[in-house]
Amino acid sequence: MALFFDADWFDAKLKARGATRDELARVLRLSLAELGELWKDQRELKSHEVLAMAQFLEVRPAEVADRAGISTPVPQAPADAGVTASKLEELNGRLIKLERMMVELKTLLLERKS
Numbered sequence: 001m002a003l004f005f006d007a008d009w010f011d012a013k014l015k016a017r018g019a020t021r022d023e024l025a026r027v028l029r030l031s032l033a034e035l036g037e038l039w040k041d042q043r044e045l046k047s048h049e050v051l052a053m054a055q056f057l058e059v060r061p062a063e064v065a066d067r068a069g070i071s072t073p074v075p076q077a078p079a080d081a082g083v084t085a086s087k088l089e090e091l092n093g094r095l096i097k098l099e100r101m102m103v104e105l106k107t108l109l110l111e112r113k114s
Helices: 007-017 021-028 032-039 047-057 061-068 081-113
Strands: none
Touching: 007 021, 007 047, 021 032, 021 047, 047 061
């Protein structure tokens, strides 16, 4: 792991891609001043920024994290959107069942009190 942000490496990657710091700042949703803080090692990349920067520069997230000199865990690429949607749908169904059961239990308890 690099101890400091490797500005030369990042500038070389931007140049090789034909991109500018301004474009990278837009991708990361940062101002140029905030991006400049990264280059001066005054701000640490967040994990979602590591992933976005890696995708923009077409390198592995681990390489970005290493060259940024950070200890932030390397983010993993998001799971397949279809799998995620399926899991969310399953969880939503289970939540609905639990809510119904709670209503039934509440009704039973109120009937017992009467």
